[in-house]
Amino acid sequence: MDLIESYKEDLRLIRRFGTGFWIVLLLIGLILLPWFAREYWVYVVTLIFIYSIGIQGQNILIGYTGQISFGQAGFLAIGAFTYGHLSLLGSPILVNLFFSGLMAGIFGILVGFPSLRLKGPYLAIVTLGFGIAVYQVFVNSEILSGGRMGLTIQKLQPLFGLSQMTTYYYFNFILVFLFTLLSYNLISSFVGRAFIAIRDNDIAAEAMGVSLTRYKLLSFAISSFYTGVQGGLYALLMGYLEPNMFTFLETITIFVAVIIGGLASVEGSILGAAFVVMVPQVFSNTKAFIPVIYGVTILIILIFEPLGLSGRWMKIRLYLRMWPFR
């Protein structure tokens, strides 16, 4: 979209004054949201924040590195239950979240090994198997899943005189902000370039000196870390965990968000999260038609905007920049 003349310029997150202005305005809007929006919207946006962290992670793997994965529900469950058990031991929230991500990241590396030999649908099946295996392990192990009553987790206590929901909102807002910055920096770093090189042509990438083993595993580890943190934040928000919250349906939700939001796009991941959280919510009055509306909306978006919501967003920005000329 922009003419970039130096590497330094390429590393800058915000290249134009206008972009910076709108981002600052958006951030101010988000900071002020709990003061003028109903608690329902504060909750929905909090959920979008939580989802967008994991979806950014999956976009790093699927969109930027080109590795198809269907194991998201497994990483989510690992992150969530790690958080749950640590929380029961009384350890602090941020430590729990770090270990949620770390544990999921370790499993991400293990799942990443087959990616060194497998591609496309074969890799998809392996990761799918992982997701199902994790679900089965949690269902069958009462020690891990908390038994028939599940795990009840201490919720976030209200801070600074704010309501509990507002506290959740700001806590997740700060985290999603940090993870988004991390994603942008990662993508524009040499690591991100290695990921993109692997996606575009792995043989060529290797010939140029990109270690496929290291970067494919790293991509799995990073994306699983993000998804594990999402699981931990979800556990903290719900205050309760049971294995049935992490079925294949969750995998589909995250996968759809990545595709709808737009492959290889950080802002697309956030738009995708907003889509999967808000569409069922906005149409919840249509009752049994929600799956139909959901499915048809996905079809329409992909037919008319193959680049997803971020593609549309890019076109809108171009249009506004050129206005009134086309």
Added chain:
Amino acid sequence: MKVQQGWIGFLVVCFLLIPVFGNTAVVGVTDTEVWVGITTPLSGPAALWGATGQGAKAWADYVNDQGGVHGRKIKVILKDDGYNPARAVANLNEMKGKIFVVNALLGTAVVNACKDFFFDNKIPLIDAYGDVRIWAKYPKDKLKYIFVSYPDYEDEARYLANYSMKNMGSKKMAIFYQNDDYGKMGLEGIKMVVSASQGKAQLAAAVPYEVTERALSTHALKLKESGADTVYLYTTMSHAALILKEMAKVGYRPKTMVSFPMGDPVMFKVAGEVWEGVYPAGAGQVGVPGEKVMDRVADILIKYDPSLKGKEYLAVFGAVSMMTLAEGLKNAGKNLTQDSLIKGMEMIKNWKPEGIGAGMTFSPTRHHGVNGSRLLHAEKGTHVPISEYVIHKPLF
């Protein structure tokens, strides 16, 4: 231009002031209306159970046509949560500020995720269909807003095993159960009876399945090989039908007792002839289609919502929750507040909604209205009650 801006400013100020002046003393209550929120699975894997929410709404419509309660119409906001806890919490948050009370919450995970909402927002919950032990473990001071009449799976399993041991001579027992909290509580109940039987009964097999499984022939063989004379099913309706068909294929027809979610005679349509002779449990707060009182209510519900035809059992289940709420509203009197509704609910004593069920009782120290079971027998397309209701100890 300035005049226009002035008008816009004036309108914005008026708009912002509406909530200030339009605020009623109690949210969700006016002289002519009381607003009830229901979040239930109308789509997704548990969409069938959403008939409970629809049944509750249909009964509210019927009550409204009878003049409402103390001149107030019961207005229902029915929202779909797809059996997803996060969406259920979102629905409750969306309805907050509009509703006075929540009715007929469904799903153990949903109930668990939503449980703090009621105390935190001082909104009463009248009936929840999910593991009642959630509430048994819940802090007593927060139970003030919770009123539930759902049976405990473990107590029911104990009742079924004890009944079969004493009245049917069961000695070797086996259980086929769903590998989740529901199935495991059934297993726990049976284990307790076996260990208390001092060797008179034994648990010959405990065979779990996953809700996604459909091929159950090996499970049926395991049950057959156990040589059990009585098999207990803690399953979904479709899995009960599948396992019984597989058991019949291998020539295994033991006495079969099933949990109350399969107390609906529609099982004859789902399972076919293998359902004949099965002993389903009945839940304490609801009857069984075929009973006059049940059929009368079912006819009313279908009149108000024809899509409930074929789902009468679940619809009446939901309608009973709405009847319980309506009784609480009636007892609360004209001056309706959260506290007066709670007092009204706690005034309910041995009350059978429209003559249905074993009768429920609430009090300041008891918010588990009825924890009851009885035994039915599947005979020629109907479920015939063969025992009186047995009331287990309320859990909270």
